Amino acid sequence: MDTLSLKLRGMSCASCANNIEEAIRSVPGVSNCNVNFGVEQATIQYDPKRTNLETIQAAIDAAGYSSYSLQEQEMITGEDDAEKTAREAELRTLTRKLVVGAILSTLIVLGSISAMTGLNLPWIQTLWLDNPWVQLVLTTPVLFWCGADFFKNAWKAFKRHTATMDTLVAIGTGAAYFYSLLATVFPGFFTAAGLMPDVYYEAAAVITTLILLGRLFENRAKGQTSEAIRKLIGLQARDARVIRNGQEIDVPIQEVQIGDVILVRPGEKIPVDGEVVEGASNVDEAMVTGESLPVKKQPGDEVIGATINKTGSFKFRATRVGKDTFLSQIVKMVQQAQGSKAPIQRLADQVTGWFVPAVIAIAIASFVIWFNVMGNFTLALITTVGVLIIACPCALGLATPTSVMVGTGKGAENGILIKGAESLELAHRIQTIVLDKTGTLTQGKPTVTDFVTVNGTANSNELKLLQLATSVERNSEHPLAEAVVRYAQSQQVELTEAKQFEAIAGSGVQGIVSNHLVQIGTQRWMEELGINTRTLQERKASLEAAGKTAILIAVDGQIQGLMGIADALKPSSVAVVRTLQKLGLEVVMLTGDNRKTAEAIASEVGIRRVFAEVRPDQKASQVQALQAEGKIVAMVGDGINDAPALAQANVGIAIGTGTDVAIAASDITLISGDLQGIITAIQLSRATIRNIRQNLFFAFIYNVAGIPIAAGVLFPIFGWLLNPIIAGGAMAFSSVSVVTNALRLRNFHPKTI
Numbered sequence: 001m002d003t004l005s006l007k008l009r010g011m012s013c014a015s016c017a018n019n020i021e022e023a024i025r026s027v028p029g030v031s032n033c034n035v036n037f038g039v040e041q042a043t044i045q046y047d048p049k050r051t052n053l054e055t056i057q058a059a060i061d062a063a064g065y066s067s068y069s070l071q072e073q074e075m076i077t078g079e080d081d082a083e084k085t086a087r088e089a090e091l092r093t094l095t096r097k098l099v100v101g102a103i104l105s106t107l108i109v110l111g112s113i114s115a116m117t118g119l120n121l122p123w124i125q126t127l128w129l130d131n132p133w134v135q136l137v138l139t140t141p142v143l144f145w146c147g148a149d150f151f152k153n154a155w156k157a158f159k160r161h162t163a164t165m166d167t168l169v170a171i172g173t174g175a176a177y178f179y180s181l182l183a184t185v186f187p188g189f190f191t192a193a194g195l196m197p198d199v200y201y202e203a204a205a206v207i208t209t210l211i212l213l214g215r216l217f218e219n220r221a222k223g224q225t226s227e228a229i230r231k232l233i234g235l236q237a238r239d240a241r242v243i244r245n246g247q248e249i250d251v252p253i254q255e256v257q258i259g260d261v262i263l264v265r266p267g268e269k270i271p272v273d274g275e276v277v278e279g280a281s282n283v284d285e286a287m288v289t290g291e292s293l294p295v296k297k298q299p300g301d302e303v304i305g306a307t308i309n310k311t312g313s314f315k316f317r318a319t320r321v322g323k324d325t326f327l328s329q330i331v332k333m334v335q336q337a338q339g340s341k342a343p344i345q346r347l348a349d350q351v352t353g354w355f356v357p358a359v360i361a362i363a364i365a366s367f368v369i370w371f372n373v374m375g376n377f378t379l380a381l382i383t384t385v386g387v388l389i390i391a392c393p394c395a396l397g398l399a400t401p402t403s404v405m406v407g408t409g410k411g412a413e414n415g416i417l418i419k420g421a422e423s424l425e426l427a428h429r430i431q432t433i434v435l436d437k438t439g440t441l442t443q444g445k446p447t448v449t450d451f452v453t454v455n456g457t458a459n460s461n462e463l464k465l466l467q468l469a470t471s472v473e474r475n476s477e478h479p480l481a482e483a484v485v486r487y488a489q490s491q492q493v494e495l496t497e498a499k500q501f502e503a504i505a506g507s508g509v510q511g512i513v514s515n516h517l518v519q520i521g522t523q524r525w526m527e528e529l530g531i532n533t534r535t536l537q538e539r540k541a542s543l544e545a546a547g548k549t550a551i552l553i554a555v556d557g558q559i560q561g562l563m564g565i566a567d568a569l570k571p572s573s574v575a576v577v578r579t580l581q582k583l584g585l586e587v588v589m590l591t592g593d594n595r596k597t598a599e600a601i602a603s604e605v606g607i608r609r610v611f612a613e614v615r616p617d618q619k620a621s622q623v624q625a626l627q628a629e630g631k632i633v634a635m636v637g638d639g640i641n642d643a644p645a646l647a648q649a650n651v652g653i654a655i656g657t658g659t660d661v662a663i664a665a666s667d668i669t670l671i672s673g674d675l676q677g678i679i680t681a682i683q684l685s686r687a688t689i690r691n692i693r694q695n696l697f698f699a700f701i702y703n704v705a706g707i708p709i710a711a712g713v714l715f716p717i718f719g720w721l722l723n724p725i726i727a728g729g730a731m732a733f734s735s736v737s738v739v740t741n742a743l744r745l746r747n748f749h750p751k752t753i
Helices: 014-025 053-062 072-077 082-117 122-126 132-146 148-159 165-185 187-192 201-225 227-235 326-338 345-373 377-390 394-413 421-429 437-441 460-473 479-490 523-528 534-545 573-582 595-605 616-628 640-648 660-665 676-710 724-747
Strands: 002-009 030-036 041-046 066-069 239-244 247-252 261-264 273-279 281-284 295-297 314-320 416-418 432-436 447-453 499-504 508-513 516-521 549-555 558-566 586-590 609-611 633-637 651-655 668-670
Touching: 002 053, 014 030, 014 041, 014 053, 041 053, 053 066, 082 132, 082 201, 132 148, 132 165, 132 201, 148 165, 165 187, 165 201, 165 345, 165 377, 201 377, 201 724, 326 394, 345 377, 345 676, 377 676, 394 416, 394 421, 394 676, 394 724, 416 421, 416 676, 421 651, 421 676, 432 437, 432 616, 432 640, 437 586, 437 595, 437 633, 447 460, 447 479, 447 534, 460 479, 460 508, 460 516, 460 549, 460 558, 479 549, 479 558, 516 523, 523 549, 534 549, 534 558, 534 595, 573 586, 573 595, 573 676, 586 595, 586 616, 595 609, 616 633, 616 640, 633 640, 640 651, 651 676, 668 676, 676 724
Parallel strands: 432 586, 432 633, 586 609, 633 651, 651 668
Antiparallel strands: 002 041, 002 066, 030 041, 239 247, 239 261, 261 314, 273 314, 281 295, 416 668, 447 558, 499 508, 508 516, 516 549, 549 558
């Protein structure tokens, strides 16, 4: 299955999003479709053997909407930004129509003052503004030019046998206009029927203008919800100083190729990702990783595009360019998250599915009651128009996606990548957090602190054993193996080739060196191999009591020594664990280490529940066991062996400094590797869900209260509320208020520990 992202045009409410989803899902080969009204984006999963982009776009066009593909390069470089261009063009058109509508509507309202208030204003009569024919001339361009899209979209929806917000507006304003038109052209007919030939041009014109005003404010506010994406794109450099044929030349960032050697001077942005080959410096990575302190860079170290070189000059070789750079991947992930739907939005989608038809039914019922029962045609018309206008479901459609957009954007600003709205929502419900030890609670840079042989220390046997063990370990990528290799290098031990190397997950490694079978690993594995370790048990126990990991070394089936390896805790580990517990969360440590070492580390950080001696293939089972207790579980890890557990957890949180596999399996990535990000993610999730609930409350309450008022329930007390103009203003205000409330999330600041 392939995934396709399309930007949509022509949507006016959440009902439009539902219509587009149905149209796309009807295309053979489409397995899933998610249309987000707030970001006007469709995310589609489809079988490329059965359908393609053109077929899907044709289905969208047939449904009465337009679309264009979100090209990766376009999203990343910001060049030829079709979305920005289209939004600016739409805003210009809206502004132009709003200005014309406001001027003409003002004249029409002035002409209606005498009829509405009974005041005699000679200057209005002099200008003929109270003449129905003049008002007809002024109203027609407002309705059919300024508000043309309402009628076009309503007609498209009618042909598809559906109804949208535009349907409500078109019927409401159209009813007021055409009734007034008939009263203007055939006043005698109304008089003969016992009706006053009143006109309501001001209602049709002002409602159209107010809705345009609301849509303008709404579009501008929705544009601000994408501010995080624009900030991220704006971080990248525009040019790179590339060394080619011994010459330094400045080229646009788009022309940088993998393998190019690039010179970076103090104060300049690093243009693309790469590896330092010459020179050294300190680099400010705060804008990408959230790490506040500059990071030392020297030959062999990786550098990230868009970070800032602080002190020295250096050269680096480009390893990732264009859409493959770290920053580009962040942009892509944030865009995907902003286009996803949160589960809480399903309620709003279900409501809007039947909302418009229900409103039309209420409007008809209101007309019938006021006209047939009460015998009041004027009130029947006013209430019908008011119900149609005030009940637009725009606010419901905007309540969730706008908050999600701002929330995921704030996450990116704080070095937290949230892959989808579902993860953002679920994070606030976490009950148990499982923390991997190595690389998560600890720094992931273990160091050999003790080396003990059965024959004592400071002899040739010790160096020989170290040579044998390290010759095997250097073939492993495990952090403990790297610690052994670094220790051997410090002892200037010469290594030899290991044959038949084999790594046994969660147990150890083995290989043949100089015709000797060398096995290095855990106590449990040694017992499984039938190797007697009794001579080193006392020393092993003392190391583990000190919180060190003890690995045993056997040669040709006989125990020969052990190493004590310590991995220092991250400076923030203790405070993070304490804060998580204060938030009411159960904190669990999961590790492959032996129980004594694991409990010593857990005691140091304040964790009470420990799963120790867990093999990589058992980590997911441990998470599943916690879920079986009825808990919402988050797993935090950084290694390849954590990937299954990250995928099993309700929310998988990867340390960004870890492996690509772990990051790919996670729902949330902490770019900097700082555990503070866990707390920030939970706080952000809680703030976002609180904001969504506020929006949904406002939207529901608005419609629950607005529809009965517009239908005339409070007419005996507040008759003035029946004015359709008030309904139009209230409808416009509801959408703007929801988006404005969502934008308050931009003021979110994490509480640091």
